[in-house]
Amino acid sequence: MGRAPGLSVRLRLTLSYAGFLMVAGTLLLATVWVFLLRYVPDSTYLGPGPFSPTRSDLMDAFVPRAAQAMAFLLVFGLVGGWFLAGRMLAPLTRITSATRRAASGSLSHRIDLEGRQDEFRELADSFDAMLARLEAHVAEQQRFAANASHELRTPLAVMQTLLDLARRDPGGDTRTLLDRLYVVNGRAIDLTEALLVLSRADQRSFTRERVDLSLLAEEATETLLPLAEQRGIVLETSGDVAPAIGSPSLLLQLTTNLVHNAIVHNLAEGGTVRVTTSVRPETVELTVENTGDVLDPRRVPTLAERFRRGSERIHADHVGAGLGLAIVASITEAHDGALTLAPGPAGGLCVTVRLPLAPA
Missing domain, CATH: 1.10.287 (Helix Hairpins)
Structure with a gap:
């Protein structure tokens, strides 16, 4: 958006410093002048005793000196204000330079402003954190x-x-x-x-409403029951009413993905899938646990990455696109929740989704 050119912030601060100094000097000289006038008579006293100056004599002596002092204050205010404004605005110059580099597409640089915590340091740290998030987001989008x-x-x-x-x-x-x-x-x-x-x-382009995770768990297990029976998997559903706030369709997609993933990546025969819901003081939990092969604990956290396939757990008849748990992680994050993946002690995977508890 085009704007008309104006005075720089440094120049405006300089003029403000100089103007304030001039006003303070004027008030000080005015105070001295009023104080002196109280003790100076209007006319010369001609009687015996020492000579007493009049107000006209005081004005002749005071006004030139006051003018010189005001001129000195003006010059001192402009020079000192320009120097002080430059020192104060130096961090802002670095922030502006970093902003221009970010606008040109460079997200790898950081301001790294030194010094103690103040408004400029807080702004620089917030900008660095924003750049880090943007860089990670862009890299993720590119991948x-x-x-x-x-x-x-x-x-x-x-x-x-x-x-x-x-x-x-x-x-x-x-x-x-x-x-x-x-x-x-x-x-x-x-x-x-x-x-x-x-x-x-x-x-996060969805409408939020009250959702019961226990009902979604029942719906998902009923939908996938034929697939489980075909593979010889036993589905178990239990738990309490778990009210949350979010998108019913997305949360149903989350639950269905978890149950489907637990069915597909299971034992060839005699496997089980347990789906439970519970309520905590501030959160509700949906837990999907299945039997299966023993997983490497170091690889489990990476299973929620996009297009990451657990090749050690996949059977030949189902490859998938590698987005099942990635969708779960994305939906959980969009609902301000937390996703936890942990290997089962005897094999399989235990996935827990924690969402904020809906208000009563």
């Missing part, structure tokens, strides 16, 4: 865009290859080709929907 492009390119390339084979062999098995295209296209659609959910959660 996400690259991974998403790679993940979407794979099914598209497979479909292109299948179509090329069908073109070169018009008399081939059309049924098999359609089945393969159906599977690959379904994976691309699932990935696209997952990306849309992530985008919606990251932008």
